[in-house]
Amino acid sequence: MFEFCTDPASLEGLSWLACYLTTGKHMAFYASFGTVLLLLAVILPTSLLFGFAGASAARSRFWPLSILGKTYSAIVRGVPDIAFFLFFVIALDQAFEYVRHRALCPDWSEPVRQGNDFVVCTAAKLPLSTSPAWMHDAYAFFLAVLTFAIVYGAFAAQVLYGAMRAVPRAQIETAEAYGMSHAQAFWRILVPQMWIYALPGLGNLWMIMVKATPLLFLLGIQDIVYWARDLGGTKQARFTDYPHGDWRMYYFGALLVFYLTLTWVSEKVLDRLTRRLSHGQATAAGEAMRRAGA
Amino acid sequence: MSCLQTIADYGLRSIGIGERLLPRSDFTLCQQFTLIGSGMIWNIYFGVMALAAGFFLATVLALGKGSRHRIARKPAEWFIFIFRGSPLFIQFFFAYFTFLSLKGVSPVFDPFTAAWLGALIVLFFNTSAYTGEIFHGALKSIPKGDLEAADAYGLSGWARFRRITFPTMLRLAWPAYTNEAIFLFHATTLVFFSGFPAWQQRGDALYYAKFFADKTFNPFVPYPILAFYFILLTLAVIALYGFANRYLNRHLPQEARRRLRIRLNLIR
Numbered sequence: 001m002f003e004f005c006t007d008p009a010s011l012e013g014l015s016w017l018a019c020y021l022t023t024g025k026h027m028a029f030y031a032s033f034g035t036v037l038l039l040l041a042v043i044l045p046t047s048l049l050f051g052f053a054g055a056s057a058a059r060s061r062f063w064p065l066s067i068l069g070k071t072y073s074a075i076v077r078g079v080p081d082i083a084f085f086l087f088f089v090i091a092l093d094q095a096f097e098y099v100r101h102r103a104l105c106p107d108w109s110e111p112v113r114q115g116n117d118f119v120v121c122t123a124a125k126l127p128l129s130t131s132p133a134w135m136h137d138a139y140a141f142f143l144a145v146l147t148f149a150i151v152y153g154a155f156a157a158q159v160l161y162g163a164m165r166a167v168p169r170a171q172i173e174t175a176e177a178y179g180m181s182h183a184q185a186f187w188r189i190l191v192p193q194m195w196i197y198a199l200p201g202l203g204n205l206w207m208i209m210v211k212a213t214p215l216l217f218l219l220g221i222q223d224i225v226y227w228a229r230d231l232g233g234t235k236q237a238r239f240t241d242y243p244h245g246d247w248r249m250y251y252f253g254a255l256l257v258f259y260l261t262l263t264w265v266s267e268k269v270l271d272r273l274t275r276r277l278s279h280g281q282a283t284a285a286g287e288a289m290r291r292a293g294a
Numbered sequence: 295m296s297c298l299q300t301i302a303d304y305g306l307r308s309i310g311i312g313e314r315l316l317p318r319s320d321f322t323l324c325q326q327f328t329l330i331g332s333g334m335i336w337n338i339y340f341g342v343m344a345l346a347a348g349f350f351l352a353t354v355l356a357l358g359k360g361s362r363h364r365i366a367r368k369p370a371e372w373f374i375f376i377f378r379g380s381p382l383f384i385q386f387f388f389a390y391f392t393f394l395s396l397k398g399v400s401p402v403f404d405p406f407t408a409a410w411l412g413a414l415i416v417l418f419f420n421t422s423a424y425t426g427e428i429f430h431g432a433l434k435s436i437p438k439g440d441l442e443a444a445d446a447y448g449l450s451g452w453a454r455f456r457r458i459t460f461p462t463m464l465r466l467a468w469p470a471y472t473n474e475a476i477f478l479f480h481a482t483t484l485v486f487f488s489g490f491p492a493w494q495q496r497g498d499a500l501y502y503a504k505f506f507a508d509k510t511f512n513p514f515v516p517y518p519i520l521a522f523y524f525i526l527l528t529l530a531v532i533a534l535y536g537f538a539n540r541y542l543n544r545h546l547p548q549e550a551r552r553r554l555r556i557r558l559n560l561i562r
Contacts, residue, residue: 080483082483083503083521086504086513086517087513091513091514116321117511225383225387248394249388249392249394255384256380
């Protein structure tokens with residue numbers, strides 16, 4: 001990166017470090033922090049969507065739907081989330097391929113599961129073996145996002161279900177007295193008001209998600225954990241211009257600091273958000289703000 | 295090979311007793327049930343040991359965080375912040391590589407790079423931090439009247455802590471502490487997926503579940519088996535903690551007793 005980096009063997013001290021920290025691989029390492037933040041930015045809305053669907057289903061008056069919604073949010077309580085990650089990544093992949101196999105190769109006669117193999121026709125492979133490398137990366141990331149969304153959607157469903165029940169019953173009754181239908185009362189009264197009740201739980205969910213991002217590594221994404229292991233490992237002078245011993249401890253120390261900063265900042269932001277959303281609400285905090293303002 | 299034979303061979307495989315070689319092909323349902331169940335030994339070992347030891351450190355941390363003295367408060371606050379603010383997964387990696395580096399300094403650190411001790415220490419610190427925060431919250435919400443009553447009876451210092459503060463703190467913290475225990479057991483599945491190696495393929499339940507899923511390329515059998523075992527474990531934890539909860543609340547009138555509510559407010 002810098003001009004003086006052309007001959008790494010002659011470098012000493014700080015300039016060595018400056019060159020070392022700006023190698024191509026380190027740039028990929030820094031970019032992977034972006035991957036983590038991108039993942040967070042994508043999974044928050046998607047898992048909220050899953051959670052909202054789950055919570056609405058759990059509230060449904062149609063009992064099979066309500067059972068489905070409740071089971072969805074209950075199952076993650078009993079089983080470790082990491083088991084879900086490992087499960088869904090393969091299961092979703094196979095499900096997509098199976099559906100495509102059925103649609104694209106109708107005259108395929110052999111069974112899909114042959115002993116220990118899962119065989120679909122070439123046209124049904126995801127991504128296609130002819131597609132470029134970035135497609136493979138994108139597909140892996142897509143699967144990871146979907147897995148995260150399903151798992152944390154269940155957590156969100158739990159939170160939103162509680163929040164919907166926390167909105168005072170009188171609010172809905174008033175809506176009904178004005179002649180609103182069930183759907184109207186849900187969308188115009190319940191949904192706008194539930195967020196303040198959901199916020200503590202959603203804040204928790206956010207923290208949970210932040211701390212779950214290193215699990216991307218288990219889903220086969222080249223994330224910060226992958227790079228920290230790769231870059232920190234002992235490097236021989238024969239294979240690299242920048243030989244060093246086992247530095248993985250320092251790399252993971254840096255990751256630890258990154259996550260501590262992230263959670264610390266999130267905590268501060270959530271505090272402010274709570275105060276902002278409490279404004280004008282029929283809760284103790286909202287009442288206190290009204291009194292203070294008056 | 296009959297199923298009983300498989301259980302005899304693989305029932306204790308995860309701690310190195312019985313057949314050394316793992317099955318290679320023609321995986322039967324019985325083999326999957328047995329090996330994943332055998333892996334549960336590790337999950338239970340990590341969970342029980344970390345909880346048992348963590349209970350005491352958590353009490354100390356809670357008292358430290360609630361202390362009026364800076365010297366006691368700051369270290370407890372930092373300890374709790376560091377272990378609650380970062381992912382357990384990263385903590386495992388960091389601890390493993392730190393122990394690996396320390397191993398070069400002194401052979402004393404040899405056992406620390408093995409999961410049975412190294413990972414246990416991380417889990418112990420981690421659960422202490424989470425439980426410490428729960429206990430601290432409970433400590434702050436002890437009814438003022440209870441403490442005033444203790445004063446009126448002339449209790450102070452150790453006697454007051456032993457007979458009033460500590461039991462009330464436990465009683466208030468118990469529902470949240472039950473959650474913590476459940477999620478700690480779930481967290482034990484991370485051990486063999488972080489830096490800590492599974493020596494001679496002696497891993498925990500998830501390790502064997504993944505082994506089967508990778509070999510058969512069929513996730514629909516091993517993971518539900520794992521889920522089955524974990525649901526059993528979760529129910530056992532709830533039953534045990536519920537028993538303790540009833541014991542802690544036995545002096546209260548029926549309607550004032552706090553029921554255990556399992557909530558998802560904790561994860562690492």
